[in-house]
Amino acid sequence: MGLMSGKRGIVFGVANEMSIAWGIAQQLKEHGAEMAFTYLNGSLEKRVRPLAEQLGSSIILPCDVSKDEDIEAVFEELRKEWGSIDFVVHAVAFADREDLKRPFSQTSRDGFKLAMDISAYSLVAVTRCAIPLMNEGGSVLTLTYLGAQRAVPNYNVMGVAKAALEASVRYLASELGEQQIRVNAISAGPIRTLAASGIANFRTKIKLMDDFAPLRRTVTQEEVGKSATYLLSDLASGVTGEVHYVDAGFSTVVSA
Numbered sequence: 692m693g694l695m696s697g698k699r700g701i702v703f704g705v706a707n708e709m710s711i712a713w714g715i716a717q718q719l720k721e722h723g724a725e726m727a728f729t730y731l732n733g734s735l736e737k738r739v740r741p742l743a744e745q746l747g748s749s750i751i752l753p754c755d756v757s758k759d760e761d762i763e764a765v766f767e768e769l770r771k772e773w774g775s776i777d778f779v780v781h782a783v784a785f786a787d788r789e790d791l792k793r794p795f796s797q798t799s800r801d802g803f804k805l806a807m808d809i810s811a812y813s814l815v816a817v818t819r820c821a822i823p824l825m826n827e828g829g830s831v832l833t834l835t836y837l838g839a840q841r842a843v844p845n846y847n848v849m850g851v852a853k854a855a856l857e858a859s860v861r862y863l864a865s866e867l868g869e870q871q872i873r874v875n876a877i878s879a880g881p882i883r884t885l886a887a888s889g890i891a892n893f894r895t896k897i898k899l900m901d902d903f904a905p906l907r908r909t910v911t912q913e914e915v916g917k918s919a920t921y922l923l924s925d926l927a928s929g930v931t932g933e934v935h936y937v938d939a940g941f942s943t944v945v946s947a
């Protein structure tokens with residue numbers, strides 16, 4: 692029996708085989724989970740569908756998380772197919788590249804709203820639709836970064852959005868605990884992905900990990916996937932509202 696045997700859930704945020712969501716999905720599958728997947732648009736569908744099918748998934752749906760009707764349609768489909776779910780993985784974020792390149796004080800109003808909408812509010816919208824399907828409790832997991840807690844160079848508006856995301860985790864956990872729905876975040880160390888390519892000087896972040904993180908390296912998608920499996924499984928049945936660091940210990944040290 693795997694840790695996730697008999698559990699069904701949905702994964703938002705696979706774009707390609709480098710995605711953290713893909714690292715999570717592979718681990719969940721190894722531990723026996725059954726999963727549905729979403730993709731943002733037609734061009735990503737071509738990448739996501741074969742990956743999802745590789746893990747035996749037959750529920751592969753379009754979803755732009757900035758659209759309530761897309762999110763509602765996804766959960767309606769899950770209701771029809773499965774009736775209930777046990778977990779949600781939210782590994783979605785977006786900010787305009789132009790806003791990420793500018794000094795933080797130059798962030799545009801529209802860019803601020805966009806980053807907040809897709810990277811923070813979407814967790815609230817997705818969780819709201821998941822609640823009626825989690826009638827026997829459940830677990831929701833999102834992905835954050837140290838830039839929510841500290842001013843990390845070049846992370847800018849995304850750091851502010853991640854701070855809102857982490858606060859949303861706490862408020863959702865507080866509200867949904869009575870229903871035995873747990874809500875947690877993993878704060879991952881820097882990993883080369885499509886989303887990371889939008890952050891200027893990303894290479895410097897990896898170098899800092901090699902020099903100063905206690906483990907003297909950054910982490911892998913697989914390592915994030917292993918902690919995600921713990922948080923989504925019954926092993927973490929007493930854990931909610933937490934930001935769990937999977938960053939080779941970087942957040943615990945001061946680099947001088």
Ligand code: NAD
Pocket residue numbers: 703704705706707709710711712730731735754755756757781782783784785809834835836878879880881882883884885886887
């Ligand atoms: P990624 O590019 O593989 O994944 C980001 C996903 O967000 C993509 O699948 C993309 O399609 C999706 N997305 C963007 N806008 C969307 C929208 N409107 N609707 C639906 N989906 C949308 O990159 P990743 O690094 O795997 O990112 C996954 C999560 O991990 C993000 O929340 C990111 O901030 C977080 N994270 C990444 C790192 C890192 O260093 N890569 C570190 C910590 C946290």
